[in-house]
Amino acid sequence: MRVVIADDAVLLREGLIRLVEENGHTVVAAVGDGPSLVAAIIEHRPDVSIVDVRMPPSHTDEGLRAAVEARKKVPGSPVLVLSQYVEVDYADDLLADRAGAMGYLLKDRVSEVAEFLDALHRVAGGGTVLDPEVVGQLLVRRRRDDPLRNLTPREREVLGLMAEGGSNTAIARKMVVTEGAVEKHVRNIFTKLDLPPDEEQHRRVLAVLTYLQS
Known part of the structure; x- marks a missing residue:
């Protein structure tokens, strides 16, 4: 060599x-x-x-x-x-x-x-x-x-299904939970990823991008 x-x-x-x-x-x-x-x-x-x-x-x-x-x-x-x-x-x-x-x-x-x-x-x-x-x-x-480090396993699962394009209704059906439970998980995800309500950007898209990048 x-x-x-x-x-x-x-x-x-x-x-x-x-x-x-x-x-x-x-x-x-x-x-x-x-x-x-x-x-x-x-x-x-x-x-x-x-x-x-x-x-x-x-x-x-x-x-x-x-x-x-x-x-x-x-x-x-x-x-x-x-x-x-x-x-x-x-x-x-x-x-x-x-x-x-x-x-x-x-x-x-x-x-x-x-x-x-x-x-x-x-x-x-x-x-x-x-x-x-x-x-x-x-x-x-x-x-x-890791930006996802504070998410619970259930919240990670919801975010993964969001990344696949699932609506809250579709996610609830797949996870066999109520739509209200999914909505609560989604709110928690937005909070933990520091994604406050924003008229200029879609929080759901930003959360999915964070998931994909991690």
Whole structure:
């Protein structure tokens, strides 16, 4: 494999170079900042890039932001992120294009060289490798951001039938409840989705759009 390595810590970068090359691969570029990573990926089109999250100038999330930018310029470019912490926003952005070929591992949890190399191969092959802690935090984020999180199961069912085009009468018939019960569920849905009466927009349509987007 042809590999790009991005890490501003010289000792770690040199260690990764040695590890990669001793296992039969070629490091085509080794850089220490985000812009250089983007440029290296555009120039070399590597089989996979190993990217540290924290790089100059702020040593916060430049590596992740650079990886996201690089994948926009070179769609699907395989990236394996190594980090000491989970940066949920940019992990989400890396996953958002659904192109695969990405990994996010926490440094402290990579306990074996063979495990790391296996992850590298899987990402280069188009797979997705995520540390369990990353998965956990992404799930928490999704639950927190879900606009339907406050709906009861019954209200979700009503909203789903609304999305299928059902009127209150049709929904009541399908759920074997009274039309009044459905009307109550619909009012609750509008309240929980923060859709007050509005002469300009149809609340039922807005509720369905929210359901579809979630």
